[in-house]
Amino acid sequence: MNNLRPAQALNLRPAEAADVAAIHTLLKSYSDRGNLLPRTDKDIATNLTDFCVIVLSSQIVGCAALELFPNQLGEVRSLAVDKDHTNAGFGSLLVQHLIEEARQRGLSRLMALTYAPEFFHKLGFRTVPKATLPEKVWGICVRCYKFYNCDEIAVLLYL
Template sequence: MVRRARIPDAKAIHKLLITYAKDGMMLSRSLSEIYEAIRDFYVFEGPDGTVVGTVCLHICWEDLAEVRSLAVAEESGGRGIGRQLVEKCLEEARDLGLKRVFALTYKPLFFQKLGFGEIEKAELPHKIWSDCIKCAKFPECDETAVRIDF
């Protein structure tokens, strides 16, 4: 079940994100950053009540948001959890009147199946790159930029 994240979910979100950050698959987020942005997060709660997936919709500008921090527990992969989480973000983006949503990803095919198209990173506003400076791979980013327009 996809639902809004709550304060008690922060540590589980952090644990999921750290797993992927250690492998260089996403930026690390501190527990403090997660608490500060908890209202931007959704979680997928498994049948036993544990958080097995998470995603964040980060609003960047009046017409632009980013899907970030998408992570699904390895043992829960392949069940459509990531798709459901991203779809929830897209639903919220439409409800807010946003016109575009982007993501930086190592799995562009996943996003393309949801209607995103590949774009040049140069199309993204420079403001977006403020988080990229924290990445060990900056400025040699090897992620793919994808975007969906409404």
């Protein structure tokens, strides 16, 4: 993790209504290339309380969401760091923040579906078969356009 900015230069905070457009733009920059699932601005606004953002010099440079499932399971969703600010530790900060939030909410497991499993492995997650996460697979994935051809990797952290 190189070039981590001094903590005082960063603001990691809950997302606000005024952030919706910037979050949407950030997620779209990856979903257009198939690296993330697309989310509409309406979907982001509806689920805004799930989101946190990193603000650097008034610009949103990262976002992530914690989605809750039954059986004390949470998911890291919509994790994205602006392409001009990757490899500066922001992605790790966002996931560590969600890990702490998940613990405070009493969750016992935190998962993600990702094309970047090595990034999550560095934060203590382990790759698991998707079948071990039926709450996600049969609750949400089954409605996804990728359901029959999903090539994302499931990673899981016990909290």
